């Protein structure tokens with residue numbers, strides 16, 4: 107069994123919408139309760155998220171956006187845009203703690219304290235770009251952690267696998283011109299699903315040309331098509347890039363039961379994907395995997411998928 | 423939408439008396455494939471494409487032992503007006519974008535010079551410009567989700583759906599409507615600036631409209 111860190115803090119439940127919203131605290135609560143009641147949590151090493159320094163966030167986000175977000179929360183604004191990206195008075199603080207959770211997980215893996223980590227954080231991050239949050243995301247947790255690893259642990263090459271059903275447009279734009287962070291995103295085709303980006307010819311820009319891969323999937327596709335994409339696109343990319351660590355933007359909204367999208371991945375599909383990424387990490391970067399929760403909005407399938415994901419990280 | 427808004431206003435033209443060599447250099451320098459030919463007072467008298475130039479040098483190209491210099495010689499001594507197409511399909515400043523699209527399609531051309539009421543070259547619109555307009559109209563690349571709704575082909579359906587969307591305080595970034603496979607119905611295609619289309623879909627369905635399931639309509 108691998109040493110696997112589990113990042114969680116009950117304060118993550120304090121970011122809550124003033125109206126009915128799919129990205130609710132109950133998602134995380136259900137995950138934690140399920141992992142605890144099944145004894146899975148006991149097999150993991152608890153890791154406390156830390157509040158990041160402002161400089162940790164500023165490696166990714168505009169100072170202007172940070173101030174705007176903080177002020178909006180203090181004023182009591184209820185959303186950042188329409189009703190997608192809601193805010194409450196705690197949201198700024200909890201968004202920091204969410205990014206801090208990804209940092210804490212990454213740190214534990216980088217120092218060898220654990221071999222892998224699952225960061226059960228919210229709000230999610232992968233739609234947030236340098237200048238603004240969107241699509242339920244305030245700060246880009248994975249991007250902040252990737253930059254932290256580079257700045258504090260001398261890691262030069264980070265590989266991000268984003269299997270949330272929505273394209274990780276924020277993460278892509280942050281690293282678009284950066285050859286040191288590889289961004290691989292598999293998602294429902296942008297003609298059908300938010301955010302409408304992530305077409306197959308978006309492959310990076312300038313110095314970063316070739317270190318972005320998008321695998322858009324047609325509505326109705328599932329485990330089999332995902333397996334092919336992992337074997338034919340992800341594996342060669344990892345082999346070429348030779349990362350020192352692999353991060354996962356782990357959304358579970360590609361599940362067939364999830365109401366927000368039209369992809370038919372099953373819990374077994376998440377087992378396959380997790381195992382596949384872990385095996386790549388074993389071969390190329392000493393098994394180092396940092397998984398950070400993104401979306402997943404149908405509670406039973408979310409909970410079941412996360413449990414399988416974590417068990418595969420544990421290797422049991 | 424009018425042609426004027428989408429055309430390139432800075433048009434590189436060439437005089438009919440200029441040589442094909444000059445024309446080729448101008449095309450290469452500006453990375454364009456055709457040149458409107460403007461005579462006195464900027465009046466459009468023809469159009470020259472790089473294909474016209476290639477065809478003009480063809481006789482030299484197929485001569486045995488002909489050299490690049492000989493081809494250049496020929497280009498230098500041939501005037502544009504000897505090779506250009508005189509009967510030019512044009513758009514006018516008051517034409518709509520739809521006019522331009524139909525002209526480009528029906529006449530199988532790549533570029534449409536736009537002339538003013540005196541016949542002078544005022545702009546040029548190419549297939550690329552039209553495609554770009556279409557990309558924008560479809561809302562491609564804008565942060566948004568897609569909704570396809572089937573409505574009975576009679577007035578009021580679109581209005582009802584739009585007011586439902588407005589009720590959710592969501593921006594519509596694009597609307598398109600076409601005939602549906604089934605007679606008496608239309609499909610309306612929306613792009614809406616939200617990730618959370620679920621409540622929208624439910625309310626639209628509750629109002630009696632059919633939402634197309636994308637996993638069925640792509641096959």
Ligand SMILES: [Zn+2]
Pocket residue numbers: 270271272357359400401402
């Ligand atoms: Zn998602």
